[in-house]
Amino acid sequence: xxxxxxxxxxxxxxxxxxxxxxxxxxxxxxxxxxxxxxxxxxxxxxxxxxxxxxxxxxxxxxxxxxxxxxxxxxxxxxxxxxxxxxxxxxxxxxxxxxxxxxxxxxxxxxxxxxxxxxxxxxxxxxxxxxxxxxxxxxxxxxxxxxxxxxxxxxxxxxxxxxxxxxxxxxxxxxxxxxxxxxxxxxxxxxxxxxxxxxxxxxxxxxxxxxxxxxxxxxxxxxxxxxxxxxxxxxxxxxxxxxxxxxxxxxxxxxxxxxxxxxxxxxxxxxxxxxxxxxxxxxxxxxxxxxxxxxxxxxxxxxxxxxxxxxxxxxxxxxxxxxxxxxxxxxxxxxxxxxxxxxxxxxxxxxxxxxxxxxxxxxxxxxxxxxxxxxxxxxxxxxxxxxxxxxxxxxxxxxxxxxxxxxxxxxxxxxxxxxxxxxxxxxxxxxxxxxxxxxxxxxxxxxxxxxxxxxxxxxxxxxxxxxxxxxxxxxxxxx
Amino acid sequence: xxxxxxxxxxxxxxxxxxxxxxxxxxxxxxxxxxxxxxxxxxxxxxxxxxxxxxxxxxxxxxxxxxxxxxxxxxxxxxxxxxxxxxxxxxxxxxxxxxxxxxxxxxxxxxxxxxxxxxxxxxxxxxxxxxxxxxxxxxxxxxxxxxxxxxxxxxxxxxxxxxxxxxxxxxxxxxxxxxxxxxxxxxxxxxxxxxxxxxxxxxxxxxxxxxxxxxxxxxxxxxxxxxxxxxxxxxxxxxxxxxxxxxxxxxxxxxxxxxxxxxxxxxxxxxxxxxxxxxxxxxxxxxxxxxxxxxxxxxxxxxxxxxxxxxxxxxxxxxxxxxxxxxxxxxxxxxxxxxxxxxxxxxxxxxxxxxxxxxxxxxxxxxxxxxxxxxxxxxxxxxxxxxxxxxxxxxxxxxxxxxxxxxxxxxxxxxxxxxxxxxxxxxxxxxxxxxxxxxxxxxxxxxxxxxxxxxxxxxxxxxxxxxxxx
Numbered sequence: 001x002x003x004x005x006x007x008x009x010x011x012x013x014x015x016x017x018x019x020x021x022x023x024x025x026x027x028x029x030x031x032x033x034x035x036x037x038x039x040x041x042x043x044x045x046x047x048x049x050x051x052x053x054x055x056x057x058x059x060x061x062x063x064x065x066x067x068x069x070x071x072x073x074x075x076x077x078x079x080x081x082x083x084x085x086x087x088x089x090x091x092x093x094x095x096x097x098x099x100x101x102x103x104x105x106x107x108x109x110x111x112x113x114x115x116x117x118x119x120x121x122x123x124x125x126x127x128x129x130x131x132x133x134x135x136x137x138x139x140x141x142x143x144x145x146x147x148x149x150x151x152x153x154x155x156x157x158x159x160x161x162x163x164x165x166x167x168x169x170x171x172x173x174x175x176x177x178x179x180x181x182x183x184x185x186x187x188x189x190x191x192x193x194x195x196x197x198x199x200x201x202x203x204x205x206x207x208x209x210x211x212x213x214x215x216x217x218x219x220x221x222x223x224x225x226x227x228x229x230x231x232x233x234x235x236x237x238x239x240x241x242x243x244x245x246x247x248x249x250x251x252x253x254x255x256x257x258x259x260x261x262x263x264x265x266x267x268x269x270x271x272x273x274x275x276x277x278x279x280x281x282x283x284x285x286x287x288x289x290x291x292x293x294x295x296x297x298x299x300x301x302x303x304x305x306x307x308x309x310x311x312x313x314x315x316x317x318x319x320x321x322x323x324x325x326x327x328x329x330x331x332x333x334x335x336x337x338x339x340x341x342x343x344x345x346x347x348x349x350x351x352x353x354x355x356x357x358x359x360x361x362x363x364x365x366x367x368x369x370x371x372x373x374x375x376x377x378x379x380x381x382x383x384x385x386x387x388x389x390x391x392x393x394x395x396x397x398x399x400x401x402x403x404x405x406x407x408x409x410x411x412x413x414x415x416x417x418x419x420x421x422x423x424x425x426x427x428x429x430x431x432x433x434x435x436x437x438x439x440x441x442x443x444x445x446x447x448x449x450x451x452x453x454x455x456x457x458x459x460x461x462x463x464x465x466x467x468x469x470x471x472x473x474x475x476x477x478x
Numbered sequence: 479x480x481x482x483x484x485x486x487x488x489x490x491x492x493x494x495x496x497x498x499x500x501x502x503x504x505x506x507x508x509x510x511x512x513x514x515x516x517x518x519x520x521x522x523x524x525x526x527x528x529x530x531x532x533x534x535x536x537x538x539x540x541x542x543x544x545x546x547x548x549x550x551x552x553x554x555x556x557x558x559x560x561x562x563x564x565x566x567x568x569x570x571x572x573x574x575x576x577x578x579x580x581x582x583x584x585x586x587x588x589x590x591x592x593x594x595x596x597x598x599x600x601x602x603x604x605x606x607x608x609x610x611x612x613x614x615x616x617x618x619x620x621x622x623x624x625x626x627x628x629x630x631x632x633x634x635x636x637x638x639x640x641x642x643x644x645x646x647x648x649x650x651x652x653x654x655x656x657x658x659x660x661x662x663x664x665x666x667x668x669x670x671x672x673x674x675x676x677x678x679x680x681x682x683x684x685x686x687x688x689x690x691x692x693x694x695x696x697x698x699x700x701x702x703x704x705x706x707x708x709x710x711x712x713x714x715x716x717x718x719x720x721x722x723x724x725x726x727x728x729x730x731x732x733x734x735x736x737x738x739x740x741x742x743x744x745x746x747x748x749x750x751x752x753x754x755x756x757x758x759x760x761x762x763x764x765x766x767x768x769x770x771x772x773x774x775x776x777x778x779x780x781x782x783x784x785x786x787x788x789x790x791x792x793x794x795x796x797x798x799x800x801x802x803x804x805x806x807x808x809x810x811x812x813x814x815x816x817x818x819x820x821x822x823x824x825x826x827x828x829x830x831x832x833x834x835x836x837x838x839x840x841x842x843x844x845x846x847x848x849x850x851x852x853x854x855x856x857x858x859x860x861x862x863x864x865x866x867x868x869x870x871x872x873x874x875x876x877x878x879x880x881x882x883x884x885x886x887x888x889x890x891x892x893x894x895x896x897x898x899x900x901x902x903x904x905x906x907x908x909x910x911x912x913x914x915x916x917x918x919x920x921x922x923x924x925x926x927x928x929x930x931x932x933x934x935x936x937x938x939x940x941x942x943x944x945x946x947x
Contacts, residue, residue, distance in 0.1 A: 005768070007671070007702065007741065012608040012772035019775060056555045063546065063554065072537045072544030072789060080537070081530040085889075087597075087755040122596055122780035123561075129779055133633055134486045138612070159607055159633070159776070230481070263481060272561075279560040279784030281596075295486040299633070302600045303780035307756030308789065 011159060018153040026381075026391040035389070037416065045421045048391040050206065050359045051412035052240070052276035054333040058326055059275070062316055069315035071308060079311065086307040089300045091120045095310040098317035099284060103269060105323050106239045111251040113286065119296045120310075121283035122303025124236050124270035125155050128200075130285055130303075131266055132160040134295045135230050136197040141165045142232075143185055143199040145177040147362075147398035147405070149206045149234075156200065165189050165196065168401045171364075174353060175208055176216055177201070182223050198230030198264075199223070204237040204247070207362050207398050207407035209355030213245045217253050225260045232266045239274035239327050242335035243356035254288065262288040271313070273359060274330060280309045334359065334411060337418070341410040344422040348429045359411040363392070366404030368432055377403040388428045390421055491628045496858065498624075500868040509866070511893065519898045522868040524680060524836045525889035526714065526753035528810040532803050533752070536793060543792035546785070553788070560784040563777050565594040569791035573761055576794045577746055579804065580712045585725040587744075593762040593773040594787070596780030598710050598747035601760040602629045602674075604776045605743055608769050609704050610636040615668035616706075617659045619643050619651045621839075621875035621882070623680045630674070639663040639670070642878050645841075648830060649682055651675070651690045656697045672704030672741070673697065678711040678721065681875050681884035682839045683832030685715055691727040695738065704741040713751030713804055715834040716812035740766040748790065750836060751807070757786045811836070811888060814895070818887040821899030825906045836888040840869075843881030845909060854880040865905045867898055 005013045026048045035043035068075040071083045086092060096115040103113050121127035136142065138161030144152060145167045157164055167185040169175040182199070189196050199220065204211040212220075224231040233250040241247040254265060267286040272278035282305050285296045317323060334357075342352055342361060352361040369376040374396050381394040384406075395405035410418060500522045509517035537544055546554040560566065570589040578586045595601040610616065612635035618626060619641040630636055641659040643649040656673070663670045673694060677686040686694075698705045707724045715721040728739050744763040749755035759782055764770050794800060818838055819829055830839040846853040851873050858871040861883075872882035887895060 004702075004737075007609075007704065008766075008768055008772075009608055009611050009614075011611075012768055017772070017775045051559055053555070053559065056558060059558070060552060060554050067545075070544055073541070074538065077534055077537060080534055081527065084530065084533075084754045084756050085525055085527060087749070087758075122600075122778075126779045133483060135481075135483055137483050137485075138635075140483075154775075154778070159779075228481075277558045279558050281561070281781050281783050289481075291482055291486060295482070295491075298491045298628075301597075301628070302603055302633075303596045304758050306758050306783035306786040308786050309783045312785070 016154075016158050018151070018158070021150060021153075021397050026385055026393060029385045030391045033389075035417065035420075037420075041420075042389065044385065044389045044391050045417060045424070046391050046412065047409045047421060048393045048407075049412050050273065050409050051278065052273055052330070052334075052359050053412050053414075054276070054337065055326065055330055056276055058322075058329060059277075059316070062319070062322055066315060066319075069312050071311055083307045083311045086310075087304065089120070089297055089304060091118070091300075091305065092307065092310045092314055094314035094318065095305075098314045099269075099282075101320075102317045102323055103238075103284075103286070105320075105327055106274060107247065107249045107251065111249060111255065113251070117286050117288070117293050119285040119287070119293060120300045120303070120305045121285055121296070123272060123278070123281045123283040124234060124268050125151070125283065126281075126300075126303035127268040127270070127283040127285045128152070128155045128232075128234065129160060130296050130299045131232055131268065131287075131292075132156050132162045133299060134292050135232075135266075136160065136162045139163070139195070140197045141189060141194045142230075143167050143182065143189075143196060145169050145181075145201050147175065147207055147395060147400035149202060150393070150397045152200075162197075163194065165194065166399055166401075167199075170401055171353070171405075174210070175205075177220070179219050179223060182220075186227065196227070196229055198232060200232040200234065202234040202237070203250070204235075204241060204357035206237065206358060207360060207393070207395075208353060209358035209361055210353070211241050211245065211247050211357045214248055214253075217248060217250065218257070221250070221253055221257050221260050224264055228261065228264065230264045230266065232268060234268040236268065236270045236273045237358050238269070239330050240334045240359060241357040242331045242338065245356070247357070263292075264289070266292060275326075280313070281305060282309065282313065337410050340415070341408075341418060341422070344419075345425070348422075348426045349433070350425070350429055353405075360407050360409040362395075363406045363408050364404065365406055366402070368429075369404050372403055374403045381406070384428070388424050390424060485633060491632050496855065496871055496874045500858075500862055500870065503862055504868045507866075509894065509897075511891075511897075515897075516866065518862065518866045518868050519894060519901075520868050520889065521886045521898060522870045522884075523889050524750065524886050525755065526750055526807070526811075526836050527889050528814065529753060529803065529807045532799075532806060533793070536796065536799050540792060540796075543789050546788070557784045557788055560787075561781065563594075563774055563781060565592075565782070566784065566787040566791055568795065569782075569787040570594065572791045572794035573746075575797075576800055577712075577744075577761075577763070579797075579800055580751070581721065581723050581726065585723060585729055587725075587763055591763055591765060591770055593764070593770055593777055594782050595760040595762060595773075595777050596758040596782060597749060597755070597760040598708065598745050599625065599629050599760070600758075600777075600780040601745045601747070601762045602626070602706075602708065603634060604773050604780075605706055605745065605762060605769075606630050606634040606636050607776060608772045609706075609743075610634060610671045613637065613668070614671045615639050615663050615666075616671060617641050617656070617663065617673045619649075619655070619675060619679075621649070621681055621872055621877035623676060624870070624874045624876075626674075636671075637666075637668050639666070639668060640876055640878075641673070645830075645879055645882075648684070649679075649839075650687065651693065653693050653697070656693065660701065670701065670703055672706060674706040674708065675724075676708040676711070677724070678709075678715060678834035680711065680835060681837060681870065681872075682830060683835035683837055684830065684839075685719060685721050685834050686724075687719070688722055688727065691722060691724050692731075695724070695727060695731065695733070695742075698741060699738045704743065706743045706745060708745040710745065710747040710750050711835050712746070713807065714811055714836060716808040716815065717833045719833065721834070740764075743769065752803075754790075757790070758782060759786065759790065814887045814892075817892070817895060818885065818899070821895070822885075822902070825899070825903040826910070827902070827906065830882075837884050837886040840883045840885050841881065842883055843879070845906065846881050849880055851880045857881075858883070861902075861905070865901050867901060 030044045033043045035045045067073040070076045071080045096118040100113040100115040141163040265288045269284040271282040393407040504518045509519045574587040574589040615637040746761040748759040828841045870884040
């Protein structure tokens with residue numbers, strides 16, 4: 001099946017791609033038994049995928065009304081040959097302009113972006129890797145606050161050889177990153193001879209679903225400026241912010257904090273989350289450092305955006321009326337989904353980290369753990385996947401320092417499916433609570449039986465105890 | 479700037495080379511038959527602009543592909559969300575079939591062994607990441623595509639050691655050249671992981687012969703190393719001896735399913751054959767499951783846009799379209815090639831005899847002031863700035879003999895090609911009458927044909943500083 005492994009590179013035979021992590025196991029369970037309302041109503045519901053499926057109708061409408069935007073239709077075909085040969089790594093000027101304009105509108109017009117600094121990449125995945133190649137050598141390190149997006153391990157480290165040093169955040173202050181945590185991580189690294197080249201984080205955060213407030217942003221900028229290390233802000237969820245404090249981009253902070261060295265500031269953007277177009281592979285590196293712009297642009301040869309896609313998006317994103325309406329709707333629809341989901345969870349006594357952005361919530365199931373360990377988190381997670389039949393992501397896959405947190409996505413399905421998921425969660429939670437009220441021995445045997453005949457028990461329990469959980473229950477977090 | 483990585487501050491991206499400088503000059507002063515008739519004509523870009531009308535007429539007849547529709551139903555949402563790095567199955571199948579068709583169906587490709595990448599640029603880099611550790615080397619026959627220095631070495635930190643090929647035998651790859659390159663790598667303390675060839679060759683425009691392919695397979699078999707065959711020009715073969723893929727030779731030698739077949743990897747793309755470089759469509763084909771698995775994961779860094787995959791899966795699944803396209807494309811390339819070759823002949827310039835590609839490998843050794851690379855660059859600058867033609871000097875392709883230039887013919891209209899050829903003729907006539915007597919010119923031409931001339935050229939190569947390669 002394969003040649004002698006010694007003949008291949010270490011990259012090819014190793015596992016630093018990180019795809020053996022449980023983050024991906026859940027996907028496998030889903031792939032083997034995917035939910036479908038008609039064909040497979042007992043299948044696994046996918047809530048581990050941070051996709052935005054809420055606004056595709058708006059884009060479809062625009063496409064129908066604008067056939068000239070495609071180089072393949074009768075109305076647009078005159079542009080076909082010019083676009084088909086266009087492989088200049090600067091990208092189509094109209095595309096760069098449209099992206100810069102879109103990024104500005106997503107920040108309420110509070111900042112200006114220069115189109116010459118817009119550099120393409122193979123999605124945010126490509127953008128993050130490219131920045132690492134530009135800013136760090138093999139063996140250098142970047143600080144990253146936990147919990148963080150599971151695939152950063154692959155994107156930032158795999159082929160680049162750059163190390164990730166976690167900056168631990170915890171629930172005592174809603175996982176906000178503190179100066180103390182930053183200084184401590186930096187110092188520890190220095191003491192062990194590790195060279196820190198920068199700090200990378202997502203704002204809004206994945207998996208927290210929160211956007212950074214001004215104070216935290218100031219702390220971060222002062223920190224990196226003090227150490228003269230880079231700051232990479234992955235702002236791919238910018239338009240999903242729906243509540244206070246609103247979205248504050250590092251681009252806005254630069255305007256206010258004159259003393260910060262701009263050569264250290266870099267933004268990653270993409271249309272995969274805000275517009276729900278992950279298939280089109282539109283990533284952007286936006287750097288305030290000229291040398292980085294030049295280098296990243298040369299590297300973009302390895303992941304240019306298809307000119308067909310550039311041309312289409314240049315037309316759509318230049319339509320200011322469309323863009324403004326779209327951004328308004330995204331925020332509105334994400335807010336609504338978030339509310340439906342969190343209220344539904346609240347009713348069953350499950351709380352989530354308070355959040356104002358993102359396509360997911362961080363659900364607090366610490367009370368459901370057998371003990372506060374990651375082993376218990378994994379056991380609970382397996383039950384949720386295999387018995388409750390919902391694919392959610394365990395906090396450990398995001399390097400969360402506390403067990404019991406789970407990221408649950410809510411924008412990648414229709415409302416009916418969301419309701420079914422909530423029902424399944426409810427049945428599970430109610431049953432679990434009831435059993436916690438019994439003594440330990442009974443609880444142990446329940447968990448054993450759970451593996452054998454969960455589904456029939458679920459139905460019976462639901463019929464027997466349809467009431468909602470008491471608001472005074474210890475499981476309801478204040 | 480200690481702030482940035484070594485990769486950001488060095489020049490291993492190779493973009494300071496003359497290959498790219500010529501482009502920059504063109505960008506500043508591009509030819510336009512109406513708006514800028516004195517501008518620089520771009521002949522340094524290996525693009526195929528000859529057959530767009532065939533694709534455009536297909537599009538006109540197939541509105542579904544254009545409108546994100548399948549059988550009248552909108553699949554926009556499906557496509558917008560599709561980011562599975564295994565790729566659209568219908569697209570992979572269509573690519574596998576197209577690749578087989580390009581080889582006269584003498585071999586077949588398994589879609590499960592294909593990996594989709596953002597262009598051949600990304601495919602080649604990805605294969606390096608999978609086959610070589612930093613510091614390992616790949617052997618490449620010279621002259622080779624200038625972009626390889628960036629694609630194969632820059633971020634991977636792999637090395638290239640050249641397999642020296644010369645005009646003495648039409649730049650064919652010989653057994654001794656392979657062995658010498660391997661020894662050279664050993665002297666430099668580099669671990670050789672494989673050989674990479676481009677077949678048909680860029681910049682030579684020739685297909686690799688069966689003899690060469692046999693030598694290569696023997697060599698990689700004995701040394702227990704890989705063979706990458708970049709076959710992105712396979713659909714541009716317009717005359718005999720025809721295209722022989724290394725996959726065919728594996729089959730002929732009954733080496734399929736052996737260890738060596740697992741070390742043979744093909745790179746393909748639609749940038750040259752279909753003239754769609756903007757769409758970023760690259761492919762790796764490997765018989766090694768681990769390579770396929772690792773490369774598939776790496777393709778996350780450069781996936782093909784789903785709307786492009788969908789469009790092309792429709793286009794390439796239309797077998798009557800592909801059959802007609804391949805045939806017609808070859809006829810047009812052949813015509814264009816003939817026009818360039820005869821135009822150059824009229825200017826007293828010969829080319830390496832070629833049967834493929836979008837360019838000719840042109841012999842201007844007789845126009846050099848001296849048989850040196852300095853003289854080559856001097857001549858090149860005259861051609862770019864005075865004659866206003868951007869062509870690529872052989873040194874940028876790591877050719878070890880000065881005086882060869884790659885001239886593209888498929889990226890412009892016929893009228894523009896005529897203009898370019900006229901300019902060149904006028905330049906050559908002028909050059910020969912002012913700098914050389916006719917007899918001196920003839921003497922040099924006959925010198926070139928003698929074997930001893932190759933000894934002279936080799937000496938002049940070794941005299942050069944390594945950085946000049």
